[in-house]
Amino acid sequence: MIRTALPTLHAEPDASAILQTNEAIAPMIHRTPVLTCRSIDEMAGCRLFFKCENFQKIGAFKMRGASSAALRLSEEEKSKGLATHSSGNHAQAVAMSARMLGIPAYIVMPENAPAIKRAATEGYGATVTPCTNTLEARESTLEQVVAETGATFIHPYNDYNVIAGQASCAKELLEEQPGLEVLIAPVGGGGLISGTALSARYFAPGVKVYGAEPSAVDDAYRSFKSGTMQHNTTTDTVADGLRTNLGEKTFRIIQRELEDIFLVEESEIVAAMRLVWERMKIIIEPSCAVPLAAVLKYPAPFAGKNVGLIITGGNVDVSKLPF
């Protein structure tokens, strides 16, 4: 059982908080490899360094943020368990974190979530409570679960403790590839990209950080350009990990730290995903193809540079592929 305790973060994580987080969560995560691919480099006109969180525990970077948040809880809080609502990677990350800490996990999941995801979450020992598929139902069901169990809600992104965990990914990448000049990651709720931007700021101040987002769910792009938080009106993208809206904490960091956000179309996402599958022989989910699609579509800021690109996860239903 893991017994490291971390202080709760009430403000943006600074350099020492990110370092401390990375050290504390190390026994709960994999140090994922950084891969390269000469043929994709030729197409992109730059040198790409892929940080492969598809090989992370539970198959996605979300394990970093969930374990980071879980380790901040008091012994009493821990004994009552962790809770969240999610049908995706965050659910599995919270369930796995709880299992590793030997504490309960309560996951609220929409009834229409794929059976395979529910089975995976239950496989980690979590108690799954189904609800109807609206944000309101998710939130009210979660409130009820929390009221009944006393478990602590772990937000998927709008939480400094989670952001500190996600920041550890870019921190490792920058450590391993000291010559990087640019970083790019996808933007969903903004937990990963804001952690990435903070790590670049603290550990590699010259490195420019870009976000990439599907045109169909461009709330971050519109928020970034307008300076006020915008919301998605649809969730209609193949990049199922990026359908969420920014939170006010992640928006503030994104607004201040990012160089720019690039939008890509659905067909470009699918083509980039297929390119990685075919050339690199690794399985990535559609969300992580978004930054590569952006690099291929907008080559100018990347041309001739050493580019770090975060491959966020590999959880995809292989019987329902977009190609």
Next chain:
Amino acid sequence: MIRTALPTLHAEPDASAILQTNEAIAPMIHRTPVLTCRSIDEMAGCRLFFKCENFQKIGAFKMRGASSAALRLSEEEKSKGLATHSSGNHAQAVAMSARMLGIPAYIVMPENAPAIKRAATEGYGATVTPCTNTLEARESTLEQVVAETGATFIHPYNDYNVIAGQASCAKELLEEQPGLEVLIAPVGGGGLISGTALSARYFAPGVKVYGAEPSAVDDAYRSFKSGTMQHNTTTDTVADGLRTNLGEKTFRIIQRELEDIFLVEESEIVAAMRLVWERMKIIIEPSCAVPLAAVLKYPAPFAGKNVGLIITGGNVDVSKLPF
């Protein structure tokens, strides 16, 4: 340009020939990683070490054998180029070897070969000659191409120079994982498994070597059990790399060196392939799922052991998956 010269092998490669081959082909191949997966280990009841030739140049171990054979040619032979008939990984391996040596390649390919494979082979600079899809047509077209060009035919497996190249794969794996107790690899024409067996014999004499084959194309199993060479009557398996028959050179080594050959059914191959995709997040072709299917089906000889398993390739049409 690569200028290493290797002596032609007229007999089975011995330890020094395999070592010399591995050193000579090193600039033409990748040193592929060895991966592990805790959840598959739990299912299999042993510790599996996957040697990932899906990350090899051209996406398969065939690059080892083709480059090994190509490097044996005289300068005059080289100048006339390499030739083979294949619709699969060997075609790409011969084409890529020729490109790296700066010499021509002539590939005879059945007209019904996937356009993507033809394009890949031509992409490496080879001249592709189409023929009708029978072994006779392939062989007669190849003869004609060889007569016209003076190019040297590189057999996909029944050639000691090719076998020496394939042997380098297990040699690297045994070097990296000195605690291995068992090796298992698929059996198609037998080039890989016979090279694997020779490397085990020379570099890790206590290690037992098993082959795995689809029931649908069980010529090696029947040959091994009966002691005389048998042939396949169909090619009806999802494991498209294993449809060929043994050659007399590979049969002799298999007969002498292998502990046993296991047969697996089509549904078991597909399930094992999907398991690797989902758990390990790497793309493997159906042929390399055959040994894992065998380990899961016949656990006894592997139970509690350190098992080296060769993942032979990752070239699969992702728009035509068996799941």
